[in-house]
Amino acid sequence: MTRSGRSKNRSTVVVLAVVALAAAAAVADIPRAGTAHAAPFASAVENEGAGCAVPALPDAGSLPTNARLPDPFQRLDGTRIASRADWRCQRELTRRLAERFVYGEKPAKPTVSGTVSRTGITVNTSHQGRSSSFSAKVDLPSGTGPFPAVIVYGSFGGDTATIKASGAAVISYDPYAVGKEGTGRANKQGAFYTLYGSSSSTGLLMSWAWGVSRIIDVIEQSGGTILKADATGVTGCSRFGKGAFVAGAFDQRIALTMPIESGSAGVPIFRGIPGEGAQSLSSAYGEQPWLGDAFGTFTGGPARLPIDTHQVVGLVAPRGLLIMDNPHIANLGPRSASVAALGGAEVYRALGAGENITYWSDVQDGSHCANRAEWRTPLQQSIQKFLLGTGSAPGAMRISSRAQGNLAEWRTWQTPTLPAGPEPTPTVTATPTPTVTPEPTPTPTPTSEPTPTTDPGAVCTATTSVQQWNGGFVVSVRVTAGSAAIRGWDVGLTLPGGAAITNVWNAERSAASGAVRLSNVAWNGALAAGQATELGFQATGTGSGISATCTAR
Structure with a gap:
């Protein structure tokens, strides 16, 4: 700002934290x-x-x-x-x-x-x-x-x-x-x-x-x-x-x-x-x-x-x-x-x-x-x-x-998948993202990874978390494979009346309102048994009561 000196009447929100080992x-x-x-x-x-x-x-x-x-x-x-x-x-x-x-x-x-x-x-x-x-x-x-x-x-x-x-x-x-x-x-x-x-x-x-x-x-x-x-x-x-x-x-x-x-x-x-x-x-x-x-x-x-x-x-x-x-x-x-x-x-x-x-x-x-x-x-x-x-x-x-x-x-580059060590690892890694983002996350170049063998009875589950504010909301979805590996997944959910998706990340969507199917992208569909990945979307309207189902492919 262009003010000089110290303002005597402004009240500043001061925040403090020391980061813990979230990942x-x-x-x-x-x-x-x-x-x-x-x-x-x-x-x-x-x-x-x-x-x-x-x-x-x-x-x-x-x-x-x-x-x-x-x-x-x-x-x-x-x-x-x-x-x-x-x-x-x-x-x-x-x-x-x-x-x-x-x-x-x-x-x-x-x-x-x-x-x-x-x-x-x-x-x-x-x-x-x-x-x-x-x-x-x-x-x-x-x-x-x-x-x-x-x-x-x-x-x-x-x-x-x-x-x-x-x-x-x-x-x-x-x-x-x-x-x-x-x-x-x-x-x-x-x-x-x-x-x-x-x-x-x-x-x-x-x-x-x-x-x-x-x-x-x-x-x-x-x-x-x-x-x-x-x-x-x-x-x-x-x-x-x-x-x-x-x-x-x-x-x-x-x-x-x-x-x-x-x-x-x-x-x-x-x-x-x-x-x-x-x-x-x-x-x-x-x-x-x-x-x-x-x-x-x-x-x-x-x-x-x-x-x-x-x-x-x-x-x-x-x-x-x-x-x-x-x-x-x-x-x-x-x-x-x-x-x-x-x-x-x-x-x-x-x-x-x-x-x-x-x-x-x-x-x-x-x-x-x-x-x-x-x-x-x-x-x-x-x-x-x-x-x-x-x-x-x-x-x-x-x-x-x-x-x-x-x-x-503003960018022409994509975010790389950086493996943990100096050499790429062949394991499937679900890359975490911030809980909310107002634009699609670009698909990173996938690392070389084995294709898991899919059990015909493989299943997955989807859990949701909703953050609501005035005029909009964000839904975070966590997809978890069951006791067998899966090759891909589809998440189904229904938006409340008047709600419409504006942005989605880590998934492809079939529609912006009503009944919506969210499908994996190329790099996060294959999950080992018990492994999870996260996706989500931002929408206008009210997001109360949203639940999701998951179908393995």
């Missing part, structure tokens, strides 16, 4: 440094790919124009990654492209010391003879601890009572102490720029992310008697939503990232902003030095960027990500934000962690950074699942029809 078997092979953690998707290190050999990055002047979103699975030489084990170094390539062309460099950890008390955190840093310090307030819940915590940008906490009541601490972080707004690009100020120079080409968003990482450093050094270093979330709204997004993307110790209504320079894809009527890239670049200096050459031509924000979403994978957006304010770029979430969700899906990303713009109140009743349940679910290790995560794509993007219009 343990699917992602257990992803390289991870350090020992096991209570929050399995939170790494023990800030950047797991620091040791990867990344080829020389292209110069800005040699970048080709590409109006579509870059392929997040493609290397610089044009080849694509082939397994989940390849993702660590592909992620590092993406990370460096984002630093080089968008945000500016995030320096490696300097010398850090500090203290953690029940009321505050102090951070002291030094680098090449320079030193700087900043602090943050701590608000603990009841109990003895140690506690998980969420770092709240700008001291906004519209729902901090829920966070604390769920057993989590709130860390109020002032990003302006680390990177001050209202300064020119050649005279940046704050704790970060005291260490690295006032003319540093690194933008404020990355400097703020650096400050979050230094807070986590101090929590780690404190011994974990008050706060848990491996159970940290980060959130913020508006400009602070931009900051929270970048912080989560660039520190793998953050278990859940929660940007709210982040707008241009936040979640929305850069390529979509000019056509949506959102705050222009030149305006966002010029309003504050949020983005790195190098981004200035792309404000009038984002199609030359070798990266876009769907890939920044992918940097968070497979850790938890809850994006909350406002479809009522075009200046925030909500349509472009939904495309970024859908594109990034393909990275999550390829890593077998589709449940760990949620995008939610289906809200009625159009006020910027307001408390929203629609977010209360996913907030509570996230706290319970990702921070406390109980319950179920939202894992949904609740995109308002007011600002619904279409990923198919």
